[in-house]
Amino acid sequence: MSSLKHAGPLPRDSDIAIVGIAGEFPGASHLDELWPLLCNASLVISPIAQQGRWPASQSTGYCQHAGFIDNAHCFDAGFFSIAPVQALHIDPQERRLLQSAYHALENSGYFLDAHGDVGVYAAAMYAHYQRLDEGTTPFSTSFAQIANRISHRLDLHGPSLCVDTMCSSSLVALHLAATALRNGECRTALVGAANVHTTSGKFRLLCDGGYLSRSGRCHSFGAQADGYVPGEGSVALVLKTFAQAQKDGDKLWGVIRGSAIGSDGGASAFTVPVAEAQARVMQKALERAAVGAEQISYVECHGTGTPVGDPIEIEGLAGVYGAARKAASPLSIGTVKGNIGHLEAAAGLAGLAKVLLQIRHRQLAPNLGAIPANPKLDLKAAGLRISSHLRDWPGPHLAGINSFGAGGTNAHVIVQAPPVPAPCTPAPTGEFFFPVSGHTPEALRQRIEHLLQWLDRHPDATPYSIAFTLACTREHHRYRICVAASQLDTLRTTLRLALDSAFEDSRKAAASLPGPPVPSGNSAMDYQRGISVDWNALYPQKYLVELPPYPFGRQHFDALNAESAKLTAPAEPPSPKASSLLQWTCIPGTGPSLLLLTPTNVSIRAWRAQIAFFQRQHFNLLIPIYPGHDDNQLPPAPFTLPDVADEIARYIDQHLTGPIHCAGWSLGAAVALHLADRHPHALHSLTLICGSARFSYSIPHMLRAFSKEVHHWRELIDLQLGNDLQGKCTLLAGASSQALALYYPLLRSHDLSDRLSSLSTRTLIIHGAADTCISEQECRQLGRLLHSRIAVLPGGHLLPITAAMSLNTLLLEHML
Template identity: 40%
Template sequence: MNSSVPGFPATSAAEANLDPRLRAIAVIGMSCRLPQARGLDAYWQLLCSRTSAITHTPPTRWDAEALHDTEFTTPGKVTTRSGGYLDDADVRGFDASFFGISPREAQAMDPQQRMLLELAWEALENARTVPGNLDATATGVFVGSMWDDYTTLLRDNGLEAITRHSLIGTQRSVLANRISYHLGLTGPSLTVDSGQSSSLVAVHLAVESLRRGESSLAIAAGITLNLVPESTVTAGKLGGLSPDGRCYTFDARANGYIRGEGCGVVVLKPLTQALADGDPIHCVIRGSAVNNDGGGSSIATPRAAAQERVLRLAYADAQLPADQVQYVELHGTGTPVGDPVEAAALGAALGSEREADDPLHVGSVKTNIGHLESAAGIAGLIKTALSIKHRTLPPSLNFESPNPNIPLDELRLRVQTETGAWPHPERSLIAGVSSWGMGGTNAHVILEQAPAEEAVQEAESPSQDSGLLPVVWPVSAKTPAALRVQAERLAAHVRETGDAVDAAAVARTLTRGRTQFEERAAVVGETAGDLLAGLEALAADRPHPALVTGSVLGGKTVFVFPGQGSQWAGMGAHLYQHSPVFAQQLT
């Protein structure tokens, strides 16, 4: 391998001789809670359906009409009445008992802490990683955050409202520390504030920690919740918010951004280890870089030279040539100043070596859900990871004609305006994700599709004349009500997937990749229909021949054959012949 990538800084001899896969980081788990998108499937559907999640500000947050004014200079007023908001139930709701937290402490906790706990758990389950198995491991936690709306809300209650839980409940460092404490993690644990680039900088730090061996696994996240009007008025006074309530990324109508809120979490592991462990791999992080503008016309004004530099550093780190990049998820706020600067940097770093008929496709999820600020980068990264997984590029909204200061053809850029295939699906799918912070901290992360690996056959399939073996789906929860909810979620998955559901794969995930709680059920069946019937009965709290329920009294589960004699001739023989794991234990 050459010691330099065309158009990028030279790498050291040691780096040049290192297989890129040895430096790559696998994204093995993801979760999100975004405007009108509670989960990965809902997020992907929102993106591909060209849905805008921007709505009028709910009255449960603040009186948007009372605060509205067409002039951003009017004291105490803001030019917009809209934003991308989560359902109030997702912000207020929290199962404190699930995490062993008292109601009084939960009330004092910033909802950002509560949501991060929930989504970190979901992301680990998405990674088929049992959270309890991470106790005392060098798992790192890196969280991007920049606002303290809940602290502002509590201060309005006066000094008398401060309790012994207030400091820990509102201290921003605890956003990361709370996850580490609950799971018993001993790796680095820090909250990052680099402004709007915070969550992508958190991902970069997680990647570097894994590469150094400082962390064995990493949880990277970003969160923003818009709970009080103060933060929106503060952003509006800078003059950056769109009075139209839309984000017109790279469009001639660009007049500012619209605020959004939400949370995203990814679970990262060195690629070589993820492959060895048989983990699910959504995509691979090939490289990343962070820098700062280092001074411009103002502290809030971006510099094209600095953004170009961070792009070159990231692709040098990834050891990838510019023309291999097929898509970039833009920072793309839709501001008259920021968009032309970003376009110029992209054109210089990634467009200059491309042919005119092979432009770089670009887009921004801010046109769908608003600018999530400290969570913007992670929202863009998850969007791009889903685009790689589904081998489809969703559209960027609100684009009709380019900003006159953005010569797209000259820069070799093209805004992705329709749902469609990648420009070169025959190649490895490679994309970049950008995030720029007010104050000048820039971050860029490069994603690539997971390497193709041959499927490993875990057990010998039964012969055709032996008939179908029944499959067991274990379901568990902390309460009977939660058990029914789990059953309904799994049933919905079966109904959506239909005959394509892999019953054995689901069984493996439920057995090895989920925590086994006290309230338990087992659904047994030979077909998806059998299993669905059992799940629906469990969800409805009614008996069914394919369903067994019970509670764990304590101690470890054991497999016992009674010593009084068999209940039928040859009991266990069929299982012994066709289950190597059972046969090995019995022998």
């Protein structure tokens, strides 16, 4: 493209373009969350014990800290057509990289032309997810599966292999992929690596070798360097030759000019690095890149923070880069390990991801852990300086990345900023179709929510580019919507309305048609009926934007940790007993348990929005049905609210393990307070919605206020709860006048105001600003609880219905 402007050396046709990237890191679920973390010099290492990965009886040696990703053992098996029992025995590293690979292909626009001529070059170094003991159900994993699974599930036909050179694995895989592209072995290459801590034994193994930090920090190049902190992560890149990327009109993240790999040989002990060997691969990569050492303005170092390794790496850098620089312009160096830990097999790609973000933002991120500096490192004499604060990075943007394996395999990569394209022609205007889909209704709902959040962050995006990206570069799944809009404001409004829709399976719609599907000429209608639409004809001009990735489901799979399996086992309903006050509705899930306690004469169906939301989060949901409510008969003997609380506590003791969360609404909040007071160790957290320690209004006042609010919100209640019955009727629990006559004295006598200061359960208090059943003073009184915070939402006493989204978000944040 002769119209391209270059801030550095001209990319050559055989150079390697990075056209797509995706990743997850400690503290950053997606790549766009990593840059703020780096800019703010955030440390996201956490205590191992807080994760609850393994029973407390399992030692991790002297290492007490590590970097963890969210939901490491979670996977969307259904999306990839993998049976749950099969997914259980797939290495979590394989699962996480499969999802990251899919996201990277989305980011690259691959599905615009899913040609299949894609090689997969994966990296891993720990295969601890296996069980071969006598007397157990055996299973084992193979590194080959990590790459082969991606090729199989995504129908990719190029070379498929996995590399293990320990900590340099991912850059070695990158080098092999670049070589294959230059040799014409595939048109596109997918490079990826994953690292997940699957056993506590890994930490003991590394502690025995003295590799890990006792201080819980990667003090790279710092005086306190005492070893590294292991980190989890998954990174995937999509690569093409620069010539192919130009031909395809791809957006570029960066260009790899050269790479080299080599070994320490036998010059030192097996795990002790050799400066001369590291220098050789740096020099060879520079030669292949056809640039001088003096042109490189930043190096992302291996920098593990070990007393032996850091000085040797500085010596190698000084011999290649330092010697080529003037004293007034030292080379800036840094490493991402100070922020997120050492991602081991994925460390090289994590460092490359940081460099690509620095290139995109034209800034160098601060390095953590090097203050005070290691006195053994004479950085000034070496012509180097540690990037200690966020600062501008003037071009040309040429960088090196180091990655060294404990067994002596070294890798170095030279990357440059992509050429700046000439200004694009304006995007077409007019009304466009915006197709959005998901493998499940929950996934579709999340995609809409994420798209709305993206639109708020990108007010200058063009409607055409969004429509093109959704229609032409994303796969289309079973549950679908398609909206038309010409302006972003209209698109936002239409998408928000779509959130309240009942999403239908497009396959059923297509199957109901008599004979083969026939396009109607209305693309939106055809799409929602499961009929193929030629989106490429509708959007012939390529305007790719980085929309949010597909929201994979989060079902938990961990075959190794029996204690974890026990903690997440769905609850079984209790055996009926004549003395039982309660009946139970149980909705099993693999996550934590959540008790939902309902108001007087309100059906458990009033929790409909919460049930749907927390089912998507895989919570184990339990809702007791009070005596006299929803067909649960009144007992012959009188009972009190403490009796109900005791009955719930017995249920917890007999049927549940692991963390138990409780959300009580109105009368349910009163029951929840008694539960926390009488059984202080039963609950992990407590949420009181429109609750009170002592009801200040009279019962008639509360009844009138509640009835008035129900009437005010009748249309929304009908919409949310109404099926064959009107919503208001569905909302009520059908308690008889005899039953209600028993509950009113319980409400009047409820008084735990003197006990609040002694309750220790972590509590969230949610109050409706316009609640006329519960006063603001009652809410403030609950604030006397020891570990509590108050959140006020717009609305009255029906917050779980009228402010469901905000309330659900508060609940989830509080519990997790």
